Amino acid sequence: MNKQTPTLLVRLWHSLWTTLRHAWAKRETVSYPEIKRPLPGRWRGRIVLTRDPDGEERCVACYLCSAVCPVDCIHLQATQRDDGRRYPETFRIDFSRCIFCGFCEEACPTLAIQLTPDFEMCERSHDELVYEKEQLLIEGQGKHPGYNFYRHAGVAISGKAIGEGIGDTPPVDHDTNLP
Amino acid sequence: MSLTQWLLTLASIGLVLLGLLLIGAIMSYGERRILALLQDRLGPNRAGPFGLLQPVADILKLVSKEAFVPPFADRMVYTVAPIIVPMTALLSFAVVPVSEDGWLADLNIALLYVLALSSLRVYGIMLGGWASNSKYSLLGGLRSAAQMISYELPMGLALVGVVMLSGSFSLREIVAAQELPFIVLQPLGFIIFLVSGIAETNRLPFDLPEAENELAAGYNTEYGGIKFAFFYLGEYLGVLLIAALVTVLFLGGWHGPWLPGVVWFALKTLALILLFFWLRTSLPRLRYDQLMDLGWKLMLPAALFNLLITAVLGLFWMKG
Numbered sequence A: 001m002n003k004q005t006p007t008l009l010v011r012l013w014h015s016l017w018t019t020l021r022h023a024w025a026k027r028e029t030v031s032y033p034e035i036k037r038p039l040p041g042r043w044r045g046r047i048v049l050t051r052d053p054d055g056e057e058r059c060v061a062c063y064l065c066s067a068v069c070p071v072d073c074i075h076l077q078a079t080q081r082d083d084g085r086r087y088p089e090t091f092r093i094d095f096s097r098c099i100f101c102g103f104c105e106e107a108c109p110t111l112a113i114q115l116t117p118d119f120e121m122c123e124r125s126h127d128e129l130v131y132e133k134e135q136l137l138i139e140g141q142g143k144h145p146g147y148n149f150y151r152h153a154g155v156a157i158s159g160k161a162i163g164e165g166i167g168d169t170p171p172v173d174h175d176t177n178l179p
Numbered sequence B: 001m002s003l004t005q006w007l008l009t010l011a012s013i014g015l016v017l018l019g020l021l022l023i024g025a026i027m028s029y030g031e032r033r034i035l036a037l038l039q040d041r042l043g044p045n046r047a048g049p050f051g052l053l054q055p056v057a058d059i060l061k062l063v064s065k066e067a068f069v070p071p072f073a074d075r076m077v078y079t080v081a082p083i084i085v086p087m088t089a090l091l092s093f094a095v096v097p098v099s100e101d102g103w104l105a106d107l108n109i110a111l112l113y114v115l116a117l118s119s120l121r122v123y124g125i126m127l128g129g130w131a132s133n134s135k136y137s138l139l140g141g142l143r144s145a146a147q148m149i150s151y152e153l154p155m156g157l158a159l160v161g162v163v164m165l166s167g168s169f170s171l172r173e174i175v176a177a178q179e180l181p182f183i184v185l186q187p188l189g190f191i192i193f194l195v196s197g198i199a200e201t202n203r204l205p206f207d208l209p210e211a212e213n214e215l216a217a218g219y220n221t222e223y224g225g226i227k228f229a230f231f232y233l234g235e236y237l238g239v240l241l242i243a244a245l246v247t248v249l250f251l252g253g254w255h256g257p258w259l260p261g262v263v264w265f266a267l268k269t270l271a272l273i274l275l276f277f278w279l280r281t282s283l284p285r286l287r288y289d290q291l292m293d294l295g296w297k298l299m300l301p302a303a304l305f306n307l308l309i310t311a312v313l314g315l316f317w318m319k320g
Helices: A005-024 A064-068 A103-107 A149-153 B003-038 B054-063 B075-095 B110-132 B135-166 B171-176 B187-200 B225-249 B261-282 B288-319
Strands: A047-049 A074-080 A086-094 A113-115
Touching: A005 B003, A005 B261, A064 A074, A064 A103, A103 A113, B003 B054, B003 B075, B003 B225, B003 B261, B054 B225, B075 B110, B075 B225, B110 B135, B110 B171, B110 B225, B135 B171, B135 B187, B135 B288, B171 B225, B187 B225, B187 B261, B187 B288, B225 B261
Parallel strands: none
Antiparallel strands: A047 A113, A074 A086
């Protein structure tokens, strides 16, 4: 017998006793469908399109979310209202490709696209995971209540274009300020 | 034998087979629940009441999988190997006496028969690892062979003490001789047999042939579906067999007050199975050299020492 044998037996018993004590410990498992843990407010889940305080669509169809999306899962088609305000004609997110990285939310200049604390969106086919605009657009303002993009950007009225008001700076021509 | 006798024999074989398979299935569920109990988890609790139908779900899943044979495998051996493992365990149960009159066969060399079958068991694992033709499987199979050889020696030697005390190789007579359970007379032999038994069934802390962390899944890396299920069944039947053998050889089998013999046998076996599960969740896997050290440098001399003491004391007692 080598010298370590007594301590080895003590250590063996220590291991056994430790696991045995855990029979009475609190379970770490959460029985999920019955018990739902509260999700943090910044949880990156299902993507929604929000409205501004006036109930108009915030989205101005700038394509930035579509451009920044690393998996190319956002597809939209811009169109214009009679008063010149842009909005997406179609807005489609393929949630079977979406990785919920939140880049679209960061890219959005009008805080329109937002990620919500909801992940329960299983479907039996890929097609059902492609959400159209009707499924994405919600009635509320989401995480940023009171924000209206046009309060900051201004709107053109008859006889006065954007930037022609007193104290306004004229808009940048984005075709000339490319790097 | 007459036709009725044949039919009765066949029916009893079928019944025992079915019962053993059922016990194996329940053990797979019980092990997961008990591991979960000792690890602050819940374990499978979805299929049926308390998750009791989990084995059914598992079996359905495994059976409905594709019977895949890797293109680089030795097809014939690969298919046969998983059958050997549960078969040897099932055959061994023929000689295990459950109660005073509950046994299928009373061989006069039952103990040798059991040892021989447990040696054959290694062929299933080793050939499975060899035929898979992958490095993980091969390493697992080789380890299995080395482990079996190292631990069969102390296992057999520990049993010689039991045979000396009872004067018989028949398991039924060994139990009948245990008015006082042999664990009292052979404490060292009991420990050696139990540890070797764990090593023989490839259970933690001796699951080197499987060794998930190092060898993916060891000898059954390339196995899936029903063939994998056979390996798994073999493992659980092996645990059941070792527990039953320890009960028969050291814990007095069916002997016990108040309750009927079968119940005592079942209770003792169950306690040993729980010990197997408990050890699995508590102890880390031995390193390969530690395994060999333990087998050759500690267990084998201890078994020989036990044999010597038993022989000397037995000699004096028999004289007196």
